[in-house]
Amino acid sequence: MKNGQFETAAGVTGDRIKNLLCALPDSIKSQIREIRLRCNKPLVLTCAGVPQFLYSPARLSPVFSSNAVTVSKKELDEIFLRLCSFSVHSHSRSLTEGCITLDGGHRAGVFGTAVCENGKIVAVRDVACINIRVSHEIFGAADEIYRSVFSNSLPSVIVAGPPASGKTTLLRDLARQLSGKSRGRFIRTVLCDERNELAAVRNSVAFNDVGENCDVLTGYPKAEGILLAVRSLSPQVIICDEVGTDEEIAAMEAGFNSGVSFIVSIHASTRRELLSKPQMHRLLSSGIFEKAVLLSDENRPCEIKDIFEAEDLLCEICGTGYDSGGVRTFGQICGSNRAQRRYGA
Amino acid sequence: MRNGVTVLESIELMITLVRARLEYTLEPVSDLAENLSKNKELKNLPFLQECAALCREGADFPLAWSKSVSHLSRLTFSRQVSEYLDGFGKALGSTDVSGQLSCCDMYLALFSACRKEQIKKQEKAAKLYPPLGFLGGMAALIFLI
Numbered sequence: 246m247k248n249g250q251f252e253t254a255a256g257v258t259g260d261r262i263k264n265l266l267c268a269l270p271d272s273i274k275s276q277i278r279e280i281r282l283r284c285n286k287p288l289v290l291t292c293a294g295v296p297q298f299l300y301s302p303a304r305l306s307p308v309f310s311s312n313a314v315t316v317s318k319k320e321l322d323e324i325f326l327r328l329c330s331f332s333v334h335s336h337s338r339s340l341t342e343g344c345i346t347l348d349g350g351h352r353a354g355v356f357g358t359a360v361c362e363n364g365k366i367v368a369v370r371d372v373a374c375i376n377i378r379v380s381h382e383i384f385g386a387a388d389e390i391y392r393s394v395f396s397n398s399l400p401s402v403i404v405a406g407p408p409a410s411g412k413t414t415l416l417r418d419l420a421r422q423l424s425g426k427s428r429g430r431f432i433r434t435v436l437c438d439e440r441n442e443l444a445a446v447r448n449s450v451a452f453n454d455v456g457e458n459c460d461v462l463t464g465y466p467k468a469e470g471i472l473l474a475v476r477s478l479s480p481q482v483i484i485c486d487e488v489g490t491d492e493e494i495a496a497m498e499a500g501f502n503s504g505v506s507f508i509v510s511i512h513a514s515t516r517r518e519l520l521s522k523p524q525m526h527r528l529l530s531s532g533i534f535e536k537a538v539l540l541s542d543e544n545r546p547c548e549i550k551d552i553f554e555a556e557d558l559l560c561e562i563c564g565t566g567y568d569s570g571g572v573r574t575f576g577q578i579c580g581s582n583r584a585q586r587r588y589g590a
Numbered sequence: 591m592r593n594g595v596t597v598l599e600s601i602e603l604m605i606t607l608v609r610a611r612l613e614y615t616l617e618p619v620s621d622l623a624e625n626l627s628k629n630k631e632l633k634n635l636p637f638l639q640e641c642a643a644l645c646r647e648g649a650d651f652p653l654a655w656s657k658s659v660s661h662l663s664r665l666t667f668s669r670q671v672s673e674y675l676d677g678f679g680k681a682l683g684s685t686d687v688s689g690q691l692s693c694c695d696m697y698l699a700l701f702s703a704c705r706k707e708q709i710k711k712q713e714k715a716a717k718l719y720p721p722l723g724f725l726g727g728m729a730a731l732i733f734l735i
Contacts (some may be wrong), residue, residue: 326684330618330619330620331620331684332618332651333686334612334615334690335616335618335683337616398720517637
């Protein structure tokens with residue numbers, strides 16, 4: 246983890262809590278993944294996958310007692326405003342999506358009472374809980390996936406994993422390795438960073454290292470960002486976090502037809518969950534992707550659990566596996582572009 | 591007194607600029623302060639420079655605004671104007687866009703009322719001073735005779 250990265254995340258919690266958090270030993274700070282703040286409730290830190298309570302003077306314990314540090318309503322309101330840089334109007338959209346990105350790429354989930362209009366959230370009031378997810382820029386996090394998948398080619402890949410398994414960290418490091426000097430390939434890369442969590446751009450400068458030949462599209466809705474990038478930046482690869490809507494897949498198809506590769510992430514803890522996800526089906530059916538990489542869990546961030554061929558997964562979803570006697574015209578059955586091209590179906 | 595009207599006009603201009611920037615650029619308040627502090631039209635509002643400097647040093651915006659207004663208010667503004675300015679700074683950035691625009695409109699109306707009152711006072715004083723001067727002159731003349 247970069248020096249001072251935890252301190253940046255802790256900085257928004259206000260002097261009292263910040264001083265306690267920053268006084269924790271560095272070895273503990275580097276393992277903290279989440280800071281959970283709830284109104285008039287004890288502060289909970291997720292440290293190495295275990296919930297821990299904060300006590301004064303600075304120490305953590307998984308055992309709760311009444312003198313654990315709690316967060317008052319006033320403090321929570323101040324933290325909320327600080328998360329928005331005292332500019333709630335600038336973060337209206339992020340708030341309705343439930344997540345604000347902070348300087349340094351940290352993400353804060355903000356929840357309270359939703360104000361709805363025509364069934365859509367238009368605002369959030371009476372903030373009751375905030376979960377700050379500490380960003381971890383780990384150089385070398387993508388070494389394994391690079392060696393296994395990208396060393397000789399540039400396939401389109403889906404990166405799947407449970408929450409906090411390091412999907413975002415891995416995508417960020419992959420961007421750095423593909424477009425940067427570390428591998429010397431300088432592949433034209435575009436990061437479609439809708440929530441500014443990959444590159445953490447502030448005043449046009451990326452806080453995180455995403456490589457020398459990488460263009461970052463911050464705040465653009467992914468579908469529009471992809472189309473604009475394909476039109477104007479002629480990328481070789483586009484990297485997006487958490488995709489799956491029809492518009493996004495349509496945009497990716499347009500990019501794929503222009504020869505662009507895609508690396509995207511999706512939430513899924515197991516192969517079974519991966520197969521059961523409708524958006525996974527849509528992504529595989531698009532025929533864009535060649536491989537899917539499943540990450541381990543939050544205790545082993547960025548570690549690869551399994552690598553699958555996209556076509557095998559698609560066959561499994563459609564129930565036309567090679568071993569089940571299914572005819573190899575799954576392209577027709579599932580509408581796979583790639584399969585149709587390969588088998589002339 | 592004329593200076594008071596000019597300052598109030600500058601404050602109204604500042605709020606109009608804030609309103610426009612909030613509506614069209616959704617700028618965060620610290621960037622807003624930075625931009626306002628560089629505006630030549632607002633050079634007679636020196637608290638903006640101080641506020642921008644405090645924000646650059648990492649101070650929270652409401653605190654920076656409050657501090658800079660209170661530093662300069664005794665020298666430049668009446669008590670009421672500095673209270674309004676303080677309230678405007680506290681409200682800035684605390685709600686969504688429509689809330690911010692309404693807030694700007696409200697403070698524009700308040701400052702506009704202050705300015706009109708100030709002008710009225712000026713006019714009243716302008717009417718009062720010549721007779722007072724004449725009477726004073728007469729008194730001096732009688733005293734000399």
